[in-house]
Amino acid sequence: MNEKAAVGEKAAVDYVKDGMVVGLGTGSTVYYTIVKIGEMIKEGMKVQGVATSVQTEKLAEEQGIPLLTLDKVESIDVAIDGADEIDHHFYAIKGGGGALLREKIIARASNKFVVVADSKKVVQKLGSFPLPVEVVPFGVRKTESYIQRFGCQTVLRMKGDTPYITDNGNYIIDCTFDVIANPKQLEKDLNNITGVVENGLFIDMVKDVITINGDKQAILLDKLE
Numbered sequence: 456m457n458e459k460a461a462v463g464e465k466a467a468v469d470y471v472k473d474g475m476v477v478g479l480g481t482g483s484t485v486y487y488t489i490v491k492i493g494e495m496i497k498e499g500m501k502v503q504g505v506a507t508s509v510q511t512e513k514l515a516e517e518q519g520i521p522l523l524t525l526d527k528v529e530s531i532d533v534a535i536d537g538a539d540e541i542d543h544h545f546y547a548i549k550g551g552g553g554a555l556l557r558e559k560i561i562a563r564a565s566n567k568f569v570v571v572a573d574s575k576k577v578v579q580k581l582g583s584f585p586l587p588v589e590v591v592p593f594g595v596r597k598t599e600s601y602i603q604r605f606g607c608q609t610v611l612r613m614k615g616d617t618p619y620i621t622d623n624g625n626y627i628i629d630c631t632f633d634v635i636a637n638p639k640q641l642e643k644d645l646n647n648i649t650g651v652v653e654n655g656l657f658i659d660m661v662k663d664v665i666t667i668n669g670d671k672q673a674i675l676l677d678k679l680e
C-alpha cells in the first residue's frame with residue numbers, strides 16, 4: 456500500500472465513528488480517507504460529511520457520503536485533511552490544492568483536526584513549500600507587494616493563461632520563504648494585510664498527525680511542545 460493510502464485509510468478507521476459529522480479535506484492523501492469512509496457507509500455506518508472544496512463535494516457524492524453545509528451543522532466531530540508541510544510542533548502549510556480558506560474554516564469549526572501526511576510532508580522547519588495566500592482579485596499586485604515586505608518571493612498562481620480562481624472567487628499568491636522562522640507571527644502578519652483573505656499557515660489547530668515511520672507503518676507523530 457502506498458504511504459498516502461496507508462495514512463488516509465488509518466484516519467478513517469481510527470477516527471470516524473458511527474453517527475459522526477466529519478470534515479472532509481481536499482487532496483490526494485485525504486482522497487483515501489474519503490473512499491474508506493464511503494466503504495464504511497456501505498457497510499452500515501451512519502456518517503455525514505462537510506466538504507472543504509467543490510472537488511471534495513464531487514468525490515464524497517461519488518462515494519455515497521451524505522453532505523451537509525457548514526451552517527447546517529451544530530459541530531463537526533472530526534475533520535481530516537492533508538498538508539503540504541507539517542513540523543514537529545504540528546504547525547502546517549496547507550493550500551497546495553487551493554482549498555486553504557474552506558479547509559481552515561472547517562478545521563476551526565471541528566472538535567478535533569487530524570492531518571494525514573506521507574513521510575515527505577514532515578519537516579523540521581516550514582518554508583520549502585511555497586506558502587499559499589488567498590487574496591481578493593481587486594488590487595492584487597498591490598497586495599502582492601505588501602506580502603513581499605515579509606521577505607518572500609511571490610508568484611500569482613495561474614491556470615493556463617489566466618489566474619487560478621479559488622472556490623471562493625479569489626486568487627492565490629504562492630510565497631517562497633525557504634525557511635519560515637516564526638510561523639505563528641507570520642500567520643497573523645499576513646492576515647493583517649488588507650486584500651489578504653487567508654493564508655495557508657495552520658497554527659495551533661492540528662490535534663493529531665498520522666504519518667509513516669521508518670518501518671513503513673502508519674503511526675501517530677509525536678508532538679514537540
Ligand SMILES: O=C(CO)[C@H](O)[C@H](O)COP(=O)(O)O
Binds near residue numbers: 480539548549552555
Ligand atoms: O491543502 C491542501 C489543499 O488545499 C491539501 O491538503 C494539501 O495540498 C495536500 O495535498 P496532497 O494530499 O494532495 O499532497
